Amino acid sequence: MALAQLKIDTTEARLADVEVPQGAAWGNAARADAMARLRQMGLPTKRDEYWKYTDPTSLTAVAAPEAALFHNDEVPLFNAVDRVKIVFVDGVFDADASDDLTAEGVEIERLADAMDTDIHWAKDLYGVLEARGQKPVERPLAALNTALATDGVVIRVTGKASKPVNFVYLHKNTASDAVLHNLVKVEAGAEFTLLETGPAAARFSKQLEVEVAEGGTFHHVRSQGRDHERRAVTHCFARIASNSTFKSFTLTFNGVLTRNECVLEIVGDEATAHVAGVCVGDGTDFHHDDTVFITHDAVNCESRQVFKKVLRNGATGVFQGKILVKEGAQKTDGYQISQSLLLDDDSVFLAKPELEIYADDVACSHGSTSGAIDETALFYLRSRGVSHDDARNLLTLSFLAEALEEIADEGLAEELRDRLEGWLSRHR
């Protein structure tokens, strides 16, 4: 079908002055393929089915809108965690601020170096999962990312990683526009934890492609920073093999526009895939969108989607989540819950839960709710002497508990819980 003129115009305008990074090896072809995919789909407009609730205009515009920097004196997140810190400033790798890129059980390289190496495992991953993830729902901004990514790292996990890797994104330039692409390949039986913290840039596109081989374990804990004016689109594409575990959790504070897409494909039996998220937003200009697609293409697998949103003063939250159970994916156990806590009458939660099932012996459940603070519980806490605001915050954390429980590492969960408490006590 021919693309609508608006789409063609939007796409060509965006691409008119871009420079596709050129390398010495396979990267050029991967980028060219992505560019071809993009031109075939066109960039999204508000008329697209999956962009009905989120306006993509500022993400597809030629120039990135500026975003003020956020300062406070808090200790950076995960500061006390023994980790390999990889720092990007406005989307550019900062070697001086980063740790040595070494840890037991992992091999870390910059994306550009991997792309310039003729024979490299990354060739079979870069843009490959993204291309697979374009069906049945198109994700043109991901193809744009693959074509234009200017930096990133590629990580191969060969054993039990001795410590987590932490991508630390710093936003220092109010007009920065960053395109980052990272790869993680977890080899059979290997274990790895990836942490991501910070807002990256005024506008950023981040993509993560993850391959988890048989019996591998991948944990992902991400916090998206508090720079309110930033605009972000992130994609996570993962292919999950038999007996492996994939768990991703994202905490988002503030943000005028955040769209987090997560596309998981379970291809091996007995695998587990969880994706969860918490966002807290205050104000009519807060907009947060979680778009998730999990495909079950194997037997006896379990997937969970747990998304909770706390919205106040006219904030908007969006959830579009789908479980697709392919023919033959028997004994699938799929669970999806999306809930919002609306702290006033002006906040909005838009949810589109979807199930599509082609196997007859599966257990899939989904639920979506919007609600206010439970007055009876509020009175119960206050009758015990807890102040109104503290009681409300406690009940808010209670509402978020199911999502926070998705973080396997109790220490990391506790740190995020503390930050949430801080945010809630500042937004009364």
Next chain:
Amino acid sequence: MLEIKGLEVKLEEEDKQILKGVDLSIEPGKVHAIMGPNGSGKSTLSYVLSGKDGYEVTAGSAALEGADLLDMEPEERAAAGLFLAFQYPVEIPGVGNMTFLRTAVNAQRKERGEEELSAADFLKEVRAKAKSLKIDAEMLKRPVNVGFSGGEKKRNEILQMAMLEPKMCILDETDSGLDVDAMKLVSEGVNALRSEGRSFLVITHYQRLLDHIKPDIVHIMADGRIVKSGGPELALEVENNGYADILAEVA
């Protein structure tokens, strides 16, 4: 301790008068019981005293040690020494029982200008008090009241009471949903808290709770008023003859 005079209360949402002039005076260290048929206003009285939304006081007063209760927020009433053991304790998923208790204890101490309890002191105290109520470490760790049996929930209420050390305790049908053993345990917990400076208002349908928690004075409430007061023998009279005789007598 607690002084209620001519208290009249209606529902906020609809024009329905629930309390039609309640007078009640409780001395320090005394245990009063209120009995009465369904819909007589017993639970409403407990909610109004502790500050639940949805009720409008149209006349009268209620004071705790001379301080006007009706003017205070629920948390201020708690800090002033009022405690309500709920008929239906609320489940709060995701908030550990211990965290909840500590938050409550320290919130009240803070409100009263006292220093917060250290984690170690708190732990020591809560363990000792939990033990006598047969509340184990597992129950303390679990989210507040989530998955608790009826008896566990009520024991948890008494534990909160023991930790918060209120001056005026209101027990709203604490015996409902309890088997004989649980009732004994809960009653022992309450009796252990009886002291010269602490008063109780026990709301119940049945005399059997009052076998365990012996009241000084028993009141019969009907149609929004206290219609008769007497000694413990009044509860026995209700048990034997029901409310009909008493109501006919005062009518």
